[in-house]
Amino acid sequence: MKPYNTDQSKKEEVREMFDNIAPKYDLLNHTLSMSIDRLWRRHVVKIVCRVKPRRILDVATGTGDLAIAMARRIREAHVLGVDLSERMLDVARRKVEARGLDGRIVLDHGDVEHLDVATASVDVATVAFGVRNFGDLDAGLRELARVLRPGGRVVILEFSRPSNPLFRTLYEFYTYRILPRIGGMVSHDRRAYEYLPASVGEFPRPAEFLRRLEAAGFHDCKARSQSCGIAQIYIGVR
Template sequence: MRSQMNNEKQHIGQLFDRIAGTYDGLNHGLSLNIDKRWRRKTVQCMPKASHVLDVAIGTADLTIEMLKRGKAEQVTGLDLSEQMMAIGKVKVERLRSKDERLEANVDFIYGNAQQMPFDDASFDGVTCAYGCRNFSDLDAGLKEMYRVLKPGGQVTILEFSYPKNRFIRFVYDLYFSHILPFVGRIVSHDKTAYSYLNKSVKHFCWGEAFVQHLTDAGFQDAQFKPLTFGITTVYTGIKN
């Protein structure tokens, strides 16, 4: 188990290190900026919390949305990719230099979501945007989120899902199976990273099935809210 996690640490961290420089541009460009709306909607589903853990913070887009909406006083970001976090740090600093009223503190910690370097009940809220499908053991990641959350806190997760409408499914499959790997390969000069992302989306659970994983991890009142024809979904759950 531990050696599997160490391999994953290397594999996933290195994969995202390689594409970090092109990650934001491809995300926003290929989604026509709809991904920004999805993160905004996710943050709307969160209650205000003083200290939030943003699991798989990456380049900090979700954290930045939280800061802009005043949803957190302090954010700790956890990730396996130093390069993704380096870009996130620059973006947070840029935001802070534009808006001096922004007092929220953000720290970036290198670590694995499935073995978090935090004490039990350390955070008032936990978030994770497009990170869960990369975990080799989803249940271990969700249990860790539960462990580090304080009683009464909410977990808020954003992840891709599979649309019900057949036409939207067709476009979705085309995008993830062909367009994203093709454009990703050209822009990032990486042959494998975007094909991996395609596979990680296709083989991941969504909707009721994901809610069941949240319930199994201990969360109460687990719910989901599909966005944009169910292309992506926000999940929430409470630790009682």
């Protein structure tokens, strides 16, 4: 599915959508999730820390929250953050500079399907809430596998649908009824906040996504449920 359902490609529409909502993205992201997204990112950072990486690639870096968290925690690491949206990157650059991390975080406009990164040059590749927005999911996963060194890790944080029927009903009422109204009112782009939750429903279930990770070239793939299945952290080894 696409955010606006125009004649543009999904990739072009996703870029336009994030350009549109960039000024209010952080406010809405933390408010609408009641800041639980911060907890999930901390879990990702702990997983990444165990690898003791020197070079980290953060794809769909957005406004830089995960890149900043990793650079702060892993002081020997250098992080390359890549995103389609220049306006999201503008927000990220201001945050990185304000925290004095511009020496260890580089932010660049880029496309996950065609990364300007050398083969087998990265220790860890991360994606937080961006993999479901890939124009071509399988091509993006293969490109992540290409840039990782043998033994390197991919760590992906993404929303999913809770398995408990009652909890899923409550979650989907909030996600499909409440979130688009608030997000649309604040960002002035309701279509974006209708697309974002709807895209979760269309994203592969954890077991299927793990199979696609394996098909892209990863092994020892695992999914770790977060907050009763609202999100998953997927881990794979190159």
